[in-house]
Amino acid sequence: MPTAQPFDYDTVYARKVRVGIPRTPRVVVPYDFAVGHPDASTFPSQALGDATARMLLREGPELALYPGDMSHDAARHLISRKLKAHEGIDIPPSRIMITNGSTQGLLMVAEAFINAGDTVIIEEFCYPGTLRAFGYCEPRYATVPTDDEGIIVDELVRVLDRLAAQGLTPKFLYTIANCQNPTGSVMSLPRRQALMRLAEERRLLIIEDDAYGDLIYDGEPVTSLYALSQTDNVVRLGTFSKIVAAGVRLGWIIAPEPVLAKMAVSKIDGGTSAFTSRAVAEYLKEHLDARMDTLLGVYRAKRDAMLEALEEHLAGVAAWSRPRGGLFIWVRLPNGIDTTKLLEAAHAAGVTYLPGTNFSPEGKGANCLRLSFAYLSPEKIREGIGVLARVVKAVQPLHAPLPA
Numbered sequence: 261m262p263t264a265q266p267f268d269y270d271t272v273y274a275r276k277v278r279v280g281i282p283r284t285p286r287v288v289v290p291y292d293f294a295v296g297h298p299d300a301s302t303f304p305s306q307a308l309g310d311a312t313a314r315m316l317l318r319e320g321p322e323l324a325l326y327p328g329d330m331s332h333d334a335a336r337h338l339i340s341r342k343l344k345a346h347e348g349i350d351i352p353p354s355r356i357m358i359t360n361g362s363t364q365g366l367l368m369v370a371e372a373f374i375n376a377g378d379t380v381i382i383e384e385f386c387y388p389g390t391l392r393a394f395g396y397c398e399p400r401y402a403t404v405p406t407d408d409e410g411i412i413v414d415e416l417v418r419v420l421d422r423l424a425a426q427g428l429t430p431k432f433l434y435t436i437a438n439c440q441n442p443t444g445s446v447m448s449l450p451r452r453q454a455l456m457r458l459a460e461e462r463r464l465l466i467i468e469d470d471a472y473g474d475l476i477y478d479g480e481p482v483t484s485l486y487a488l489s490q491t492d493n494v495v496r497l498g499t500f501s502k503i504v505a506a507g508v509r510l511g512w513i514i515a516p517e518p519v520l521a522k523m524a525v526s527k528i529d530g531g532t533s534a535f536t537s538r539a540v541a542e543y544l545k546e547h548l549d550a551r552m553d554t555l556l557g558v559y560r561a562k563r564d565a566m567l568e569a570l571e572e573h574l575a576g577v578a579a580w581s582r583p584r585g586g587l588f589i590w591v592r593l594p595n596g597i598d599t600t601k602l603l604e605a606a607h608a609a610g611v612t613y614l615p616g617t618n619f620s621p622e623g624k625g626a627n628c629l630r631l632s633f634a635y636l637s638p639e640k641i642r643e644g645i646g647v648l649a650r651v652v653k654a655v656q657p658l659h660a661p662l663p664a
């Protein structure tokens with residue numbers, strides 16, 4: 261008689277599942293500054309519904325077909341037109357592949373370029389979703405310090421020289437040049453130019469993750485690395501998550517056609533939903549500019565509410581970024597405060613955030629945390645920062661003040 265012992269799945273998991281980084285479980289509290297969810301109050305239900313109905317009545321039966329690796333033309337043409345209108349660059353739809361969110365693009369970058377043990381250069385603090393996607397292919401990371409203007413190019417020279425001395429050639433440099441997640445910095449034009457000069461000189465591939473290029477609240481957008489490249493050494497990723505909604509799960513990769521063809525080798529999902537990509541393209545055809553105006557107004561007000569609340573409650577206790585775009589503020593507490601340990605008290609008080617070490621494969625940033633201002637209303641943001649400040653101040657007297 262076989263025993264009724266439950267099957268032990270641990271005996272059969274593949275290596276990739278074992279080395280992968282699990283998602284941090286979400287903790288439900290009234291003041292959630294941890295989630296990357298975009299604003300939900302402005303979701304365009306009516307306009308997206310109307311566009312979807314129009315699209316279905318016109319071309320519904322075509323949805324009977326598989327969309328193919330590049331996905332449906334409508335979204336690719338829309339992005340091509342958007343890049344022309346907003347950035348003045350000509351990118352033909354043949355260079356644009358639609359993906360299941362830019363996260364799938366990150367995974368495809370990993371699958372296309374990283375063998376286990378390869379070196380990849382990232383910014384000192386890096387979006388955890390990227391670490392999860394890349395981690396699946398087991399790279400080694402070299403990190404490069406950043407400041408308010410993004411990657412410090414002289415430091416990158418040092419990293420490249422150090423790797424060369426060890427006989428290592430990095431596979432690529434991954435950067436979030438616009439509104440870096442988590443630090444919020446926008447890489448300045450001189451830095452971008454210097455970075456591209458160096459990358460072209462050293463034959464370095466750049467992966468430009470442009471999740472936030474549309475969300476700049478003050479000042480002018482800066483020319484993309486893709487547009488600055490003279491040698492086609494930039495693969496650029498974008499997403500509809502921030503300009504339409506994260507739930508539509510649509511993003512894109514821009515790369516030379518032969519590179520897209522190689523990436524398609526790992527895109528074995530039957531193609532990204534033609535239903536959502538056609539519906540979103542139909543909606544944005546008419547509403548893109550109005551949608552952007554709405555979002556920029558809403559997010560600017562939320563960012564300002566958070567900055568004001570930080571000033572009111574944490575001035576002199578913490579230091580923080582003043583991002584001119586994106587969805588996040590990066591906060592530095594006095595050395596010695598461990599924001600992972602502090603989470604327990606924060607949760608008990610009803611507030612949460614992402615601890616700094618989540619953004620560093622080297623475990624740096626123990627005294628830092630990232631706050632998202634995207635999801636909660638300005639009123640909730642003000643209240644929540646008050647709660648967070650009380651939690652911080654309860655431990656702060658035990659620690660040294662902030663370094664100047």
Ligand SMILES: Cc1ncc(COP(=O)(O)O)c(C=O)c1O
Binds near residue numbers: 360389436498501
């Ligand atoms: C820098 C960066 N890249 C990619 C993503 C993932 O976006 P998507 O929803 O398109 O997968 C995010 C989401 O927060 C992000 O911050």
